[in-house]
Amino acid sequence: MTTPVGYILGTQEATPLEFWVAVSPGQVLRLDDVVEVQTHRPDGSGIVKFYGVVDYVRTLHEGTQFDTDTFLAKSGSLPVNVSYAAHIQVTRIEPEEYLPPQPGDTVNLAVDEELKRALHFDAMEKRIPAGTMRNNNPAYFNYEFIDGTKGAHINISGVSGVATKTSYALFLLHGIFHSAALGYHRANTKALIFNVKGEDLFFIDKQNAKLKEHDLAQYNILGIPAEPFKDVRFCAAPRKGSHDVDPHLEQRADNISVYLWSLRELCRDRLFSFLFAGEDLERGNLGFLVSIVEEKLARIAEDNDKTDKKNNRKSGVHLDVELYGSPEKKKVTTFRELIEFLEDKLVENEDNSWLGRNTNATAEALIRRLWGIRDEIGHLIRGDLPPEQITKYQLDPLSPSHQITIVDINKIGGKAQKFVVGILLQRLFAEKEKRGQYPVVFIVLDELNKYAPREGRSPIKNLLVEIAERGRSLGIILIGAQQTASEVERRVVGQAAIRVVGRLDSAEAESAEYNFLSGGCRKRSLLLKSGTMFVHQPEVPSPILINFPFPPYATRDGEVAIDDEDDDIEF
Numbered sequence: 001m002t003t004p005v006g007y008i009l010g011t012q013e014a015t016p017l018e019f020w021v022a023v024s025p026g027q028v029l030r031l032d033d034v035v036e037v038q039t040h041r042p043d044g045s046g047i048v049k050f051y052g053v054v055d056y057v058r059t060l061h062e063g064t065q066f067d068t069d070t071f072l073a074k075s076g077s078l079p080v081n082v083s084y085a086a087h088i089q090v091t092r093i094e095p096e097e098y099l100p101p102q103p104g105d106t107v108n109l110a111v112d113e114e115l116k117r118a119l120h121f122d123a124m125e126k127r128i129p130a131g132t133m134r135n136n137n138p139a140y141f142n143y144e145f146i147d148g149t150k151g152a153h154i155n156i157s158g159v160s161g162v163a164t165k166t167s168y169a170l171f172l173l174h175g176i177f178h179s180a181a182l183g184y185h186r187a188n189t190k191a192l193i194f195n196v197k198g199e200d201l202f203f204i205d206k207q208n209a210k211l212k213e214h215d216l217a218q219y220n221i222l223g224i225p226a227e228p229f230k231d232v233r234f235c236a237a238p239r240k241g242s243h244d245v246d247p248h249l250e251q252r253a254d255n256i257s258v259y260l261w262s263l264r265e266l267c268r269d270r271l272f273s274f275l276f277a278g279e280d281l282e283r284g285n286l287g288f289l290v291s292i293v294e295e296k297l298a299r300i301a302e303d304n305d306k307t308d309k310k311n312n313r314k315s316g317v318h319l320d321v322e323l324y325g326s327p328e329k330k331k332v333t334t335f336r337e338l339i340e341f342l343e344d345k346l347v348e349n350e351d352n353s354w355l356g357r358n359t360n361a362t363a364e365a366l367i368r369r370l371w372g373i374r375d376e377i378g379h380l381i382r383g384d385l386p387p388e389q390i391t392k393y394q395l396d397p398l399s400p401s402h403q404i405t406i407v408d409i410n411k412i413g414g415k416a417q418k419f420v421v422g423i424l425l426q427r428l429f430a431e432k433e434k435r436g437q438y439p440v441v442f443i444v445l446d447e448l449n450k451y452a453p454r455e456g457r458s459p460i461k462n463l464l465v466e467i468a469e470r471g472r473s474l475g476i477i478l479i480g481a482q483q484t485a486s487e488v489e490r491r492v493v494g495q496a497a498i499r500v501v502g503r504l505d506s507a508e509a510e511s512a513e514y515n516f517l518s519g520g521c522r523k524r525s526l527l528l529k530s531g532t533m534f535v536h537q538p539e540v541p542s543p544i545l546i547n548f549p550f551p552p553y554a555t556r557d558g559e560v561a562i563d564d565e566d567d568d569i570e571f
Contacts, residue, residue: 003109005029008037009085010103016093018052019100021107023084029054029109031520032134032545034118035088036110039101049094050101051110051118053542055520056087089518089542091118111135120539126181128172129222130535131546138222139546141172141498143181145538147440151497152472155448156481156533157514158502164530165481166197167555168500169444170204171548172479176442177403178224188439192397192428194421195408196446199251202406203554205232209561211552218549228553233402235259235395237412237420240379245393248411251557259407260393261423262317263338263383268301270294273459274422275373277415289358289366293342296354317390318383333383339370376413380420397428397441414450421451422460428476429463437475443467448480449487461489468495486511499536501543503528517543 005027009020019037023029037050061073061080072078088107094117108114115137116122126143133139145151154172156165173191176182182189195201205228219226235257236247247256266272272294276286297319305315319332321341332338345354346363355363382390397405407424409417428441445451452464467476468491478496485493486508499516504525508514514522516536521543525534531550534543554560 003111004106005035005109006086006107008101008103008105008107012085014100014103016050016098016100017090019050019088019090021086021088023086029057029084029086030134031055031057031524033086034091034110034115034135036108036114036118037101037105039099039105041097041099046095048097048099048101050090051092051094051114052088052090053118053544054086055089055518055542057085059084091541092120111137119544123539126179128179128181129175129224130544131171131533131548132218132221133544133546136221139535139544141535141537142539143176143179145497146176146477147181148437148472148475148477151538152477153468153496154477154479154498154500155485155493155496156479156500156502157485157504157508158481158483158528158533159505160483162503162528162530164502166201166444166446167531167551168502168533168548169193169446169479169481170201170551170553170555173404173442173444174229174551174553175222175224177229185438185440187403189403189442190397190399190439191404191442191444192424193404193406193444194446195406195410196417197410199249199408199410199557200555202234202249202252202408203557203560204229204404204406204551205255206554206559207561208550208552208554208559210559211550215550215552219552222549226552229404231401231403233257233399233405234408235405236408237416238379240375245385249408257395258393259395259420260380260382260390262385262387262390263319263332263335263381264301264304264315264317266381267297267319268305269427270298271423271426272297274419274426275377275415276369277418277458284365285358285362286365286369289346289356289362292356292358293346293354293366314387317385317387335378335381336374337383338381339367339374342370343367373413373415376416377419380412380416395424395427397424398431398435398439418451418458418460421445422463425460425463425467429467429471429474432474432476437473440475440477442477442479444479444481446481448482448492449484452489452492454487454489465489465491468492484508484511485513497538501525501534501536502532503530 006021006023008014009022012020031054033054035052038047040047060083062083063080069078073080110118121140124140124142127140128143130139130141156168158165207228216226234255236249238258238260239246239248245258247258249256273290276290300319300321304320308315320329321332323330323344332341345351347367350360409420452461467478471478482488493513506526509522509525521534532547535546536543
């Protein structure tokens with residue numbers, strides 16, 4: 001069913017890619033409305049259908065010359081007509097014959113099946129809800145451009161607090177996990193979400209008490225159940241200054257796991273380089289020395305494992321190392337002791353097998369940086385726990401018992417955050433190289449500009465580039481977010497098949513990273529409200545403005561719905 005709203009304007013040129021519409025009196029055509037036009041071929045051999053999106057509207061007085069003529073027209077002294085016109089960006093032509101529509105052709109508002117054809121929704125075999133459009137119809141993403149079949153990855157940009165980047169990422173995950181697009185892979189599909197702000201994500205398994213009837217209606221339109229996430233594992237860093245392994249959280253105590261790594265694991269798995277930020281590795285030969293030390297520590301850890309196996313012991317969590325002037329091996333059980341051991345090798349005794357061709361100044365720079373992060377990293381690396389206990393704290397994003405893993409990095413410092421993110425991504429990447437594409441794992445990571453900055457190099461940046469370029473074939477899908485895409489490595493942002501934009505800063509909106517937005521969309525991005533986004537995908541030439549509903553899962557402690565049983569309090 002279609003609704004006539006006007007005619008192709010004859011005073012402006014019409015092309016196969018864009019045209020103007022003269023809006024009929026009493027009709028309304030707004031930005032983001034979708035239209036349909038039928039035009040006859042000049043040779044009379046058939047009909048060509050044009051579909052498009054309104055990206056510009058304007059009104060003006062015809063018959064006026066001066067600005068003050070407006071007052072004359074208002075008083076009735078000057079006869080004028082009001083011209084109401086809209087510009088259309090063509091999104092689809094059927095059949096694909098690039099002929100221009102004819103002036104005077106009827107323009108209809110596209111609804112129902114015509115609306116789906118206009119935005120290519122009808123051709124999406126696997127689709128997931130992207131939100132609702134201005135006309136309250138659902139918009140969709142083609143899942144084949146997300147899971148790696150045709151493309152992969154989602155990138156979300158917008159200013160902090162207004163663009164609701166993490167909220168939209170969770171909305172997409174919620175839609176994916178409840179979508180028929182997953183088919184028989186639904187049970188095995190996983191998500192690894194890094195919590196970078198507050199403890200908001202530690203309540204997504206609880207019903208949201210602030211959900212309204214209007215929000216429920218939106219979920220009905222989108223075909224998504226209004227319910228919290230299920231099968232969620234919550235992980236937090238251990239509390240500093242405590243010998244006991246307690247999670248560093250304030251608002252939740254139940255169903256919380258602690259993550260940390262053993263000292264031997266750090267060395268054996270060659271995780272040492274993740275202790276250094278990108279700017280550290282850019283200075284002099286420090287990066288070269290780090291790689292030498294990392295390899296040396298790995299060999300020591302491997303020898304320790306062989307010794308334990310020979311003596312019929314479980315692999316330990318500490319390191320047995322040799323110091324100069326000591327006949328016996330020293331047991332290294334803390335991160336501080338590891339730094340002291342490296343200081344003995346690199347600075348005090350200048351062991352050439354450890355230094356390589358590096359100078360003493362480079363060794364001192366490495367030791368200074370390790371001492372600088374001791375308080376920030378030390379509680380995450382333990383060598384004093386029993387082997388059977390520390391296995392409880394190892395994170396496995398592919399765990400068969402949990403679909404979603406929330407990893408809190410909010411309570412740790414910036415370098416510790418990079419350390420945790422880098423290690424988890426490296427392990428996931430290595431495991432997926434063994435297992436193949438399935439199960440698909442979604443990674444939700446905010447502040448991409450911190451982990452994959454445009455300038456410099458670091459192990460975690462290299463990992464994110466690998467995920468962006470090769471993750472598609474391995475079933476690793478990055479849902480990345482940042483305030484400023486212009487500050488993120490181009491290879492990470494550019495590989496995202498789905499681009500989402502919330503409220504932008506005026507300077508950021510002019511960056512080349514947003515060339516997929518039209519000029520009008522860039523201006524409107526400065527005014528977008530919370531919960532409103534522009535979405536762009538390969539099959540649809542024009543960005544679509546969508547709204548996504550209030551979450552059915554709690555996003556903070558104050559939103560958690562109280563069960564009826566909890567109300568029966570005895571006094």
